[in-house]
Amino acid sequence: MTLLAHPETWITDHAIPVGTWSTDFVNFVKNNFQGFFDGLSNVLGFLLDGTTSLLHAVPALLLIVIFAALTYAFKRSWRMALFVFAALLFILNQGYWDRTLETISLIVYATIACMAIGVPIGIAAAHRPALYRVLRPVLDMMQTLPTFVYLIPTLVLFGLGSVPGLISAIVFVVPTPIRLTYIGISNVPRPLIEAGQAFGASPTELLWKVEIPAALPTILAGLTQVIMLSLSMVVIAALVGAGGLGEPVVEAMETVQIGKGFTSGLAIVIVAVILDRVFRPNKESSSA
Amino acid sequence: MSFAAKFEAVDILFPGSADRGARARMQTALAALDAGKTRNDIIGLTGIVVGAADVNLEIEQGEIFVLMGLSGSGKTTVLRALNGLNTISRGRITIRHGDELVDMSNPPPATLRRLRNQAVSMVFQQFALLPWRTVRRNVELGLELRKMKPAEMRAAVDQWLDRVGLLQWADKHASELSGGMQQRVGLARALVTNPDILLMDEPFSALDPLIRNKLQDELLQLQRTVQKTIIFVTHDLDEALKIGNRIAIMKDGRVIQVGKPEDIVLRPATDYVAEFVAHMNPLTAIRAASLMRPIEALRAADGVHRFNDHQDYVLHLDTSGQLIALHRDGAASPFHQPQPGVRCPPGSTGIVTGQHLLKDIVEIRQQTTRPVLVADNGRIVGCIGTTEILDALTQAGRADYRDNTAALN
Numbered sequence: 001m002t003l004l005a006h007p008e009t010w011i012t013d014h015a016i017p018v019g020t021w022s023t024d025f026v027n028f029v030k031n032n033f034q035g036f037f038d039g040l041s042n043v044l045g046f047l048l049d050g051t052t053s054l055l056h057a058v059p060a061l062l063l064i065v066i067f068a069a070l071t072y073a074f075k076r077s078w079r080m081a082l083f084v085f086a087a088l089l090f091i092l093n094q095g096y097w098d099r100t101l102e103t104i105s106l107i108v109y110a111t112i113a114c115m116a117i118g119v120p121i122g123i124a125a126a127h128r129p130a131l132y133r134v135l136r137p138v139l140d141m142m143q144t145l146p147t148f149v150y151l152i153p154t155l156v157l158f159g160l161g162s163v164p165g166l167i168s169a170i171v172f173v174v175p176t177p178i179r180l181t182y183i184g185i186s187n188v189p190r191p192l193i194e195a196g197q198a199f200g201a202s203p204t205e206l207l208w209k210v211e212i213p214a215a216l217p218t219i220l221a222g223l224t225q226v227i228m229l230s231l232s233m234v235v236i237a238a239l240v241g242a243g244g245l246g247e248p249v250v251e252a253m254e255t256v257q258i259g260k261g262f263t264s265g266l267a268i269v270i271v272a273v274i275l276d277r278v279f280r281p282n283k284e285s286s287s288a
Numbered sequence: 289m290s291f292a293a294k295f296e297a298v299d300i301l302f303p304g305s306a307d308r309g310a311r312a313r314m315q316t317a318l319a320a321l322d323a324g325k326t327r328n329d330i331i332g333l334t335g336i337v338v339g340a341a342d343v344n345l346e347i348e349q350g351e352i353f354v355l356m357g358l359s360g361s362g363k364t365t366v367l368r369a370l371n372g373l374n375t376i377s378r379g380r381i382t383i384r385h386g387d388e389l390v391d392m393s394n395p396p397p398a399t400l401r402r403l404r405n406q407a408v409s410m411v412f413q414q415f416a417l418l419p420w421r422t423v424r425r426n427v428e429l430g431l432e433l434r435k436m437k438p439a440e441m442r443a444a445v446d447q448w449l450d451r452v453g454l455l456q457w458a459d460k461h462a463s464e465l466s467g468g469m470q471q472r473v474g475l476a477r478a479l480v481t482n483p484d485i486l487l488m489d490e491p492f493s494a495l496d497p498l499i500r501n502k503l504q505d506e507l508l509q510l511q512r513t514v515q516k517t518i519i520f521v522t523h524d525l526d527e528a529l530k531i532g533n534r535i536a537i538m539k540d541g542r543v544i545q546v547g548k549p550e551d552i553v554l555r556p557a558t559d560y561v562a563e564f565v566a567h568m569n570p571l572t573a574i575r576a577a578s579l580m581r582p583i584e585a586l587r588a589a590d591g592v593h594r595f596n597d598h599q600d601y602v603l604h605l606d607t608s609g610q611l612i613a614l615h616r617d618g619a620a621s622p623f624h625q626p627q628p629g630v631r632c633p634p635g636s637t638g639i640v641t642g643q644h645l646l647k648d649i650v651e652i653r654q655q656t657t658r659p660v661l662v663a664d665n666g667r668i669v670g671c672i673g674t675t676e677i678l679d680a681l682t683q684a685g686r687a688d689y690r691d692n693t694a695a696l697n
Contacts, residue, residue, distance in 0.1 A: 191416035198371055198412075199430040199481070200405025202397075209432075213420050 026153045041163045044109070048162045051105040060097050064088040071278055080277060087270045096245060096267040103234050103244035103271060106162065110169040110230040115223060118174050122181025122219075123207070132182060139175040147172055147236050155240055165242025169233040173226055180222030184215030220281045227275050234268060245271065291384065292349040292485055292517035293370060293392075298379035300339040300365050300541075318378065327540055339365035339374065340541045347485075349384070352511060352518045354532035356525060362541035363521045367487050370519065371408045372400045383407060385484050405433055409478040410487040413494055415470040417462035423473050424449065424458040430481035448476040451510070468499040475507075479514065488520045492527070504530055525564055529553065529573045537561050550578060570646055570680055577642030579649075579680040580662045580670030583609070595659055595673060609667035611639070623661070632656045639663050646680055653677065 003010045030037070055063065067088060072081040091100050125132040151168050158164040188211050196210040212219075238246025245268050252261035301317055303310050317336040320329065327338045340362040347353045355363040368374040369381060370392065381392040385407035392403065409430060417426045424445055431441045449455045452472040454465075462470055471491055478486055492500040504527065511518065522528050528535050529549040536546045537560075545557035553573055556562035586593040586603070593603040601621075604613045614621040614637055623637040626648075632638055632655040639661045640649065649660050649672055659673040 189416075191412055191414050192418060194373055195410075195412060195416035195418070195429070198373065198404055198410040198487075199477075200401045200403075200433050202401060205433060209429075210418065213418070216420070 026156055030157055037157045041158045041161075044163045044166055045161060048105050048109055048166060051108065052102050055101045055105065056098070060092050064092065071274075074278060084274055084278070087274055091267050091270060094263050094267060096248065096264060099243065099245045099247060099264075100267065100271060102162070102242075103231070103246075103268075106166060106169065106234065106237060106242060106244055107227060107230045107275070109166055110173060110233070111223070111226050113166070113170050114174045114177050114226045114230070117170070118177025118222070118226075119181045119219060122178045123185050123211075125178065125182045126185035135178070139178060142171055142175050147233070148239075151236065151240060160241040162237075162242045164240045165233070165237025165244075168240070169230050169237060172233055173229040176225050176229060177219070177222040180218050180225070181215065184218030184222075185211050187218075188214040217281065224276065224279050224281070227279055228272060231268070231272050231275065290349060291346045291382075292351075293345075293347040293383045293519070294381070295343045295345040295366070295369075296380040296382075298343040298366070298369065298381060299341050299377045300343075300362075300369055300374055301377040302337040302339055304335050304337070314377065338541050340369070340538075343379070343543055345536060345543065345546065347517060347519060348534075349517050350515045351533040352520055352531055354528040354535045355519065355521045355538060356523070356528040356532075356535050357538035358523055360540075361538040363523075363538045364489055365541070366538070367489055367519055367521050370485065370487055371404050371410055373410075383485060405430060406481065407483055408485045408487060409481050409483040410489065411471070411474045411478045411491045413490040415462075415467070415474045415494070417470055417473055417477075419461065419463050422459050422461055423454060423465070426462055426473055427477045427480055429477055434481070444480055445476075448480045452476045452506075466499075467495050468503060471495065471503060472506075475510075479510075479516070484517060486516045486518045488518060490521050490523065493522070493524070500527075507531065525568045526572055529568065537564070549573065550575065554578060571650070572645055572647055574646045574680050575642060576640050576644040576646075576649055576660075576662045576672065577670075579646060579676050580642075580672045581676055582670045583668055586671060595671060598659075601659075603661075603668065605668055609669070611661065611663075611668050621658075626652050637661060639668070642669070646677070650677060 058066075064085060068081045068085040071084045072078065075081075088100075091097060121135070125135050147168060150171055151164070154164040154167045154171075158167060192210055192214055193206065196206045201209060234242075234244050234246035235249050236246070238244060238250045245264060248260055248264035249268070251257075252264060299318065299321060301314060301321075303314055313334045313336055317330050317334045317338070320333055321338060321341055325333070330336060330338055343362075343366055345353075345366075355366055357363045365374055369376050370383065372392065372395070375394050379393065383390055383392050383403070385403060390399070390403060390407070395403070418429070424442070427445045427448060428441050431444060436444075446455060446458065449458055452475060454469060454472055454476070457465060457469065462473060465473065471494075474491070492503050495503065507518075508531065520528075520531055522531075529552070532549055534546065534548055535552050536543050537552065537557075538544065539560055545552060545561050547555070552561060553565050553568070556565050583593060583605075586595065588594045593605060595601040595603075598616075600617050602615045603611060604615070606612050611623065614623050621637065622633070622635065623639055624633065626632050626638045626640065632652055634655065634657055636656055637658040637660070638652040638656050640652065640663070642662055642664055644662075652660050653672070653674070659671055661668055662670040662672065
């Protein structure tokens with residue numbers, strides 16, 4: 001086949017082996033760093049499952065009361081505490097309590113990991129325009145790439161279970177705290193930075209005494225989003241065997257059970273509403 | 289008097305983007321500057337903005353030195369070079385910190401931080417208070433960066449909050465305060481570090497006129513006790529004349545005249561300065577010494593001094609020039625030295641010093657209904673009647689004032 005005679009056939013015959021390359025890459029990583037990934041998987045698995053069992057050890061009703069009390073301590077609102085109490089009771093009633101605990105530990109670790117990774121990277125990017133130029137397309141790709149696509153290599157590297165669910169959630173969610181921290185830090189008013197400098201602050205002091213406090217409302221908005229986005233990953237995480245509230249949804253879909261699909265979906269919505277209301281920054285505390 | 293800060297042939301150029309050609313462009317721009325090219329030429333040629341060019345200033349200890357000019361004249365650029373917020377491209381800046389002379393021409397970071405923390409502090413136009421901190425915590429900033437113990441810090445801070453009248457507000461957030469109060473916090477924050485030099489970048493421009501006036505008075509009051517070297521940037525000539533011991537007028541990045549307020553008003557170096565001066569408020573700018581009619585001009589043929597407005601109003605001076613008696617229409621007439629805030633008795637001639645402002649003189653003239661005499665260490669040197677006041681207000685007598693002032697100096 002010549003290029004000139006049949007250009008289209010020539011082009012399809014000479015496919016650039018992008019797929020092969022990515023397979024090779026993942027295999028290369030797997031073969032050479034399996035020890036690292038196994039270690040990571042064990043540690044994360046231990047944390048996740050440990051936390052779930054820990055929550056499990058507490059009687060459900062007691063835990064519901066504790067959650068409601070925490071809500072009151074956090075928000076100073078009886079109505080909100082009462083709502084949390086009633087909503088969790090409903091989840092228990094519908095038989096999704098264990099699933100909810102699994103989902104909560106997944107969200108807790110995804111959130112901790114995303115903030116621990118995202119905030120420092122966001123700060124570094126705000127201070128180094130060149131770094132942000134490199135980072136931006138990577139973040140765009142992480143957020144636009146369909147989740148299932150990177151679920152496959154995660155499965156290869158971490159196996160089935162709660163860990164690949166956590167990792168997928170982190171990959172999907174971590175761009176958000178990076179972006180919001182970047183926005184918060186780079187929008188600190190110039191005069192405030194100069195005030196810090198003019199009184200002799202070193203770059204580190206400037207970061208802790210001026211930049212982070214000034215960016216805190218934006219960073220906290222990032223925290224709320226991280227929690228919600230992690231929750232949105234539960235169904236996908238369930239596909240790789242992470243358990244949680246996504247699992248009954250997947251089962252209901254495979255076996256076409258309308259009732260089960262509805263109740264499990266409702267449980268996810270309830271958890272989402274609770275987390276959103278409880279972790280949305282108070283109006284007063286955002287200015288302080 | 290030794291200097292507190294000194295600028296020697298300082299050029300400040302803003303390079304814009306920091307790419308590979310920046311160095312070469314800077315060299316081109318500096319060469320163009322030396323060749324006498326204008327700011328606009330240099331921007332067109334290299335994209336580099338000349339912030340300030342060939343600035344030579346010597347700021348004395350304990351004075352309020354005003355940098356005056358329109359926006360874009362380079363006044364803030366020069367100010368910010370003193371604490372390294374702007375880096376200088378050429379020349380030398382030296383400041384005195386205690387007994388030490390420090391080269392501030394782009395010093396190493398550690399030195400810069402030490403000087404910012406101990407020697408030079410700053411008050412900002414938009415206050416630049418940290419909104420999440422209370423008033424007290426805002427004032428603490430400089431001392432906190434000095435790693436001072438909390439108890440010590442609190443004592444020092446509260447003392448300053450008390451001096452600016454905000455102690456009751458110490459636990460409020462900065463955003464709960466009015467603009468004038470916020471700037472008082474800014475002032476306390478700057479002074480609590482006990483700096484050698486205080487930089488004030490249009491500190492009162494963002495305030496409404498009444499509050500601005502009040503804060504100017506408070507600053508002058510404060511300066512009587514703290515005796516700091518203050519470098520004050522403003523675009524308002526009235527403010528410059530009121531606040532400044534000396535004023536530097538800037539235009540297009542260059543200093544075009546430096547002098548005492550009277551020098552600027554009476555001997556503008558260029559048409560540009562003269563035009564500025566034409567728009568000022570004479571009431572708060574012209575002083576008795578410059579608008580009075582010298583006493584020699586009142587000397588009549590018979591050897592006594594008579595007021596020009598009223599020929600039967602006679603001054604009897606002794607040989608040293610002290611006033612012995614005043615006679616009006618044949619009868620003895622009282623005289624007195626007006627005190628601030630005290631109403632002058634009608635019919636009694638007021639005797640002021642050469643430093644009194646025109647607005648004081650108008651007030652005294654109105655209350656006494658008599659002309660005002662000007663004395664220098666007890667010696668009568670001049671007189672101000674209605675004619676002199678009106679001349680000063682219409683500025684018709686400008687040339688005369690110059691001669692008078694020249695005669696006095």
